[in-house]
Structure formats: structure tokens, C-alpha cells
Amino acid sequence: MVENYFIIGDVHGCFFTFEELISHWDREKEILIQVGDLIDRGAHSPKVVSYCRQLDKTFPDKVHFLKGNHEQMMLNYFNEKSSNWLYNGGMDTFQQFESQQHDLVSVLSWMEDLPLFFETDKLMVSHAGITDHAEYLNPDHPSGILWNRGRLKPLGKIQVIGHTPLSTGRPAYNPYSQAWNIDTGAYKGICLTGIKLDRNGTFLQKISIPTREEDLNDLNY
Numbered sequence: 001m002v003e004n005y006f007i008i009g010d011v012h013g014c015f016f017t018f019e020e021l022i023s024h025w026d027r028e029k030e031i032l033i034q035v036g037d038l039i040d041r042g043a044h045s046p047k048v049v050s051y052c053r054q055l056d057k058t059f060p061d062k063v064h065f066l067k068g069n070h071e072q073m074m075l076n077y078f079n080e081k082s083s084n085w086l087y088n089g090g091m092d093t094f095q096q097f098e099s100q101q102h103d104l105v106s107v108l109s110w111m112e113d114l115p116l117f118f119e120t121d122k123l124m125v126s127h128a129g130i131t132d133h134a135e136y137l138n139p140d141h142p143s144g145i146l147w148n149r150g151r152l153k154p155l156g157k158i159q160v161i162g163h164t165p166l167s168t169g170r171p172a173y174n175p176y177s178q179a180w181n182i183d184t185g186a187y188k189g190i191c192l193t194g195i196k197l198d199r200n201g202t203f204l205q206k207i208s209i210p211t212r213e214e215d216l217n218d219l220n221y
Contacts, residue, residue, distance in 0.1 A: 004204060006030045007125055007180075008194040009171075010068065010162040012187035013042025013093070014215035015051065021192050021209045027062060030196070033118050035162035036127035036146070038069020040089030041187040043217045046097050052066075052195040068112035068127040069163065072139050078108055081140075090218065094211040116145050122201045124155055129179060153168055153176035158201030171195055171206060186211050 003115040006025050011018045011034065025032050038204060039045040055063050073085035078138075086094070086133035091205070097104055126145050129152040130136055133188060141147065149164050152221040154177050162183035166172055171182040188194035189211050195206040 004030045005197045006194055007033045009049055009182035012037055012039040013045040013048055014186040015044035015047040016210050016212040017192045017215050021194050024207050030061045033125050034065050036066045037070045040070045040093050042215050044100050046095045046100050064118045067116055071111045072146050122157050125160045129161040144205050152179050189216055
């Protein structure tokens with residue numbers, strides 16, 4: 001029986017750090033959720049995506065990978081909507097996928113199907129959170145669920161987000177919106193964080209893995 005949730009922040013291509021954090025996942029008792037931004041800025045975006053797709057295939061009822069703004073930017077680039085992705089780490093990510101001869105059509109199809117949120121009656125997990133804005137579910141809107149950096153709307157349940165990196169390297173809780181921000185700047189060389197919550201959203205444990213040197217990209221974005 002699933003009792004708890006293990007929710008992981010923005011990975012941004014930091015494969016080896018992510019793999020180490022995943023080793024703390026109890027597959028028998030925990031649902032694994034990742035808040036989006038698997039790609040860009042770190043050194044191993046294709047490896048992260050391949051790993052997550054394999055987890056998705058192996059544990060279809062136990063893992064939930066959510067869409068982040070970087071996945072959305074990549075999709076928009078290939079759908080010819082915007083070139084913003086290239087200037088936010090996408091150029092290097094594109095070269096990584098090309099050099100490793102990945103099937104980009106298959107990768108993009110998987111990304112397109114990633115949900116914007118995971119929700120229960122006690123918990124809401126998304127990339128950037130829920131606001132009062134009329135277009136809060138618009139994946140391209142600045143105040144939407146993938147891009148918002150402003151105040152979150154209280155939902156009467158625990159929220160967990162990423163998107164805005166915390167230079168402290170520690171997840172932060174906002175009592176007004178009952179929201180955890182768990183983006184602790186993995187690609188900045190700080191750490192990758194996951195938190196464990198029970199089914200009611202009660203905090204149980206924080207696990208942070210310092211970013212492995214082999215995950216860091218020489219480029220700055």
C-alpha cells in the first residue's frame with residue numbers, strides 16, 4: 001500500500017546527482033513525483049530523460065514526471081512557436097541530443113504528454129504553482145503554472161513547487177499558501193532536494209544531494 005510521496009525538485013540535466021537521490025526512493029511505499037525541468041543547464045539532459053522514461057515504463061503506477069517550463073520551451077521550439085529555448089540552455093541540450101543520436105520525435109512525444117500537475121485532496125504538485133490569474137493553467141503565460149514566480153493562491157492543501165532556485169540550498173515553506181519550494185539550485189552547483197510527505201501532506205523528511213561535479217556544465221545561463 002502506498003503511504004507516502006517522495007517529491008524531487010528541478011534536475012536540470014544533473015544525472016548523477018539525480019540517480020543518487022533516486023536511491024532514497026522506497027518503491028514499495030512511496031509515489032515518486034518530479035516537479036519538471038529535467039533538462040537544460042546541466043551536463044546530461046539526454047541521460048536524465050532516458051532514465052526517467054525508463055522509470056516511467058518500469059513503474060507506471062509509481063512515478064509521475066511533471067512538465068516544467070524548460071520542457072515547454074523545448075516543445076515550443078520544435079513546434080516553431082518560439083526560439084527562447086535556445087537562449088535558456090537549449091542550444092547545449094540540443095547538441096547533447098544530436099551528438100548522442102537520440103530519437104527526438106520520441107522524446108518530444110513523451111514530453112508533450114507530461115501532465116502540468118499532480119493533485120489529490122490533500123496535495124497539489126506543479127512546477128511553479130497555482131495563482132489567482134485567470135490563465136493559471138496556460139503553460140505559456142508568465143503567471144501560469146509553469147512560469148509563475150509570484151505569490152501562490154491558498155488551496156486548502158499542501159502545494160509543492162520548484163522553478164525558482166533557492167540560493168540557501170534548503171527547501172522553503174510558505175505558511176500563507178502552504179507551499180514548499182524544493183528547487184535548491186542543482187545546476188548552480190548547490191544541491192538537488194527531495195522531500196517526503198505522507199498522504200495528508202505532512203512533512204516527513206528532507207534529502208539533499210550536493211551536486212556532483214560531473215553534472216556541472218561549463219556554460220553559464
